[in-house]
Amino acid sequence: MSRLAFERETFTAELLDPRRGFERTRMQVEARRDPLTGHSARILPPESFPPPARHDLERLAAATREGCPFCPERIDGETPRFPPELWPEGRIAAGEAVLFPNLVPYAKWSAVSVYSPRRHLLPLAELTPSLVAGNLLAQREFGRAVRAHDPAARWLSVNANHLAPSGSSIFHPHLQGSAHPQPTTMQRLLAELPPGRLRAYLEAERADGARLLASADGVHWLAAFAPLGPAELRAVVEGAGSLHELPEPRIEALARGLAAGLGVYDRLGFQSFNLALYGVPGREVLLLRLVARAYVGAAERSDAMWSERLHWEAATDLAPERVAELARPAFAP
């Protein structure tokens, strides 16, 4: 199998720096290309941006708890139920998780799954492997129910907006499931990968070693070479094209890695994240992607700029190899 190339090129930006008495200053920027999707990314000098601003989550939790539809006293009366032909009980329960239809229909079949109705506040460091696994198992049941009832809705994904910086409109932490007859842009890109490409990518990362975090139980974690957002972590999941095909031990392995990754984000100062677990139906292509999100600095700037939104090219001051170095101890068995 031919080895993939990690395409990277370093550029020097030159200016007269007012912070150094207008001395001539050279700074390095690296442009990289993702070996899977072809997306490019810019790695900026460290500390180009102010660090994430931590918010008082206790205060935000107190302000949003009253009237929260996902808390125990309201979840039964205020969240939707599936039609009986999809799920006779109306809502899916697994561990502490509860899953129900999303009132906002992003797809033909959309689901919301709260990690636990009792946990209105769930900081990243408290997203334990068992809470995450319970929620993923609820999503697996949802995927299986949709596949049985409506096989045309075969493009499944599990996603997350965790707290407001990542786009969540409800404070109470949850995942979202989606099943639709057409792929999203990224699912289409994954479907267009030549056979064996994902495996070749993993082999190349293994041979390079600089971004590899851990491999266990058919789940391989790494820091993305060309990240799509701050501190992107990825898991390549073996033997399936969708969550609904995964055996429980593999879901538990995925949950352990996810909890470890979120702990790393917490230590980096982040409180929010986006997640997508998506693949290609009928093929062994399944990928989990995780990016940290934040309101950054005193100005509470968003971490998504023109480069991310309109050029599809993330700019980050967190070098992937540095992220891997920081994350590796958390992924140690």
Ligand SMILES: [Zn+2]
């Ligand atoms: Zn709540």
